[in-house]
Amino acid sequence: MTVDFHELEQAAATLDEADPLHAYRSLFHGADDPGSDVVSYLDGNSLGRPTISATEAIAAAVAQWSGRLIRGWDEQWMDLPLTIGNRLGAVVLGAEAGQTTIGDSTTVLLYKLARGALAMRPARTEIVLDTDNFPTDRYVLEGIADELGLDLRWITVDPSSGVGLEAAREAISEHTALVVLSHVAYRSGFLADAEAITRCAHDAGALVLWDLCHSAGSVPIELDSWNVDFAVGCTYKYLNGGPGSPAFAYVAAEHLDSFRQPIQGWMGRRDPFEMGPGFVPADGIRRVVSGTPAILGMIAVQSTIDLIDRAGVRAVRAKSVQLTGYLIDLTRTLLPEVRIASPLDAERRGGHITLDHPAFRDVTPRLWARGVIPDFRAPQGLRLGPSPLSTSFAEALVGIRAIAEELGR
Structure with a gap:
């Protein structure tokens, strides 16, 4: 031809x-x-x-660092993970304010959210995931299952496709504590029906954690209206945050009071500068934060959020x-x-x-x-x-x- x-x-x-x-x-x-x-x-x-x-914003941030030095924390940086998180939630994730924060890598946040979610279902013994999920997701959950003595319930999928509602329904049971799936499959690009699968999991009494790495910034997401429990995603793909830019975490408002994440750092404490004994989690989404956030690494994300909002x-x-x-x-x-x-x-x-x-x-x-x-x-x-x-x-x-x-x- x-x-x-x-x-x-x-x-x-x-x-x-x-x-x-x-x-x-x-x-x-x-x-x-x-x-x-x-x-x-x-x-x-x-x-x-x-x-x-973004390059202009990063240059301005360096100038702020140079001029304001440690004062920058009080003036802006301390709240920046939540400020950008709220903006990301409103424009990209379909999430009301107070449920999204920026920080850590996707791997670390996946671990935090999964461990915290599993602690909310202590009587259940299984984690549901699929055989073609991104390697990090599989490795993290394998490690958590070993730590906690839980069983992994694998959904076998065609690498050219992804996890459909019926396959999820067959795997989820009264033993399921947590379902962890990717909204968009990393290999095939299969777009899962997040709303229907979340509803299916809730009908069985399970919680759901969605990986949004390949969907945030490219497909519409409505975490609040889908009643999603937890979500995690990176910012260096369609959000153009740059190599190694920090990930984001979403915890639904209904879970914030009871959610306990496993990496208890000073920045996630109710009064981080009290420096007192014992960890008392901060109110709201700040309790997901552990250590000092990577400020320069999250600056670039704001520019793309603005572009997506405009477009x-x-x-x-x-x-x-x-x-x-x-x-x-x-x-x-x-x-x-x-x-x-x-x-x-x-x-x-x-x-x-x-x-x-x-x-x-x-x-x-x-x-x-x-x-x-x-x-x-x-x-x-x-x-x-x-x-x-x-x-x-x-x-x-x-x-x-x-x-x-x-x-x-």
Whole structure:
């Protein structure tokens, strides 16, 4: 089959011209920089591009550090994890104020929330999770199960799909203390029905902890209206916080008074500067905090929250669906030998897709060398994660065309 690339380029340009979010691309470093060696960045679901305003905000924070020194803690920094947490909750998570905080890594917060949740169901013996959840989730829960003498109830899933409602219903029982699942599967991009699964768990008397790492900033989330108990997620993917930027934790208001997290640090105490004996948890979401928060690491997140607020989460989701659908269409046209290992139904697809081919392990470094940046997921998956605010349709076409060339088409 002969492919008219000029026609494809014109179609991509038409899509970009009609894209109501296309102007946001100019707000990110490197997106339209002719001097950049990156011609197609398709890894926004691993590490988002930096916003221009974020670098300005970080510079201002350093200036504040320089000028105000230790006074900065009293003037702003002490409350910043909660201030940004409230803003993130309102714009991205569908959460009222006082339930979200920023700090620690996803791994640490996952441990804190899981241990705290399990302590609220002491008579129950099982944790439900799936075989294809992100490795950190599985490893943390395996360790907790060993610590507490609990059983893991595994949901076996197809890596090209994810955990559906019926599979969750079959696994959850009167023995279940906690269900831990990813809202968007890290490999396939499968978008779980968080509201229905949460309701199913509650019907059995269990609590639910959702991992939002691959959904926060790319799909609509309504934690409060879904009656979610706990959630955790990172800020360096679609929230563009930068490498190693701190994660976020959500604890529903109804659980805050009884929630006890296991890493009792001075910043989570009711009066941290009393320096007194014994740990008395702070009121509200501050009790999730342990040690001194990474202030510079959370500054950049505010810029993307502002952009998402301006654009609207629904518009971000619409662009994400259009981009992943476009990548699927290009794959069918230019890569007929490649298997699409992600949901074709947009309603069940998050913000990224995975393509399977036995040559992709060898192809990935060659793509990186030519400035086309996807990521590889074993055993043979090439994961494409366009970021709705910074990825163009023309950029997506460049990426798929390069993959086709590396496969010898």
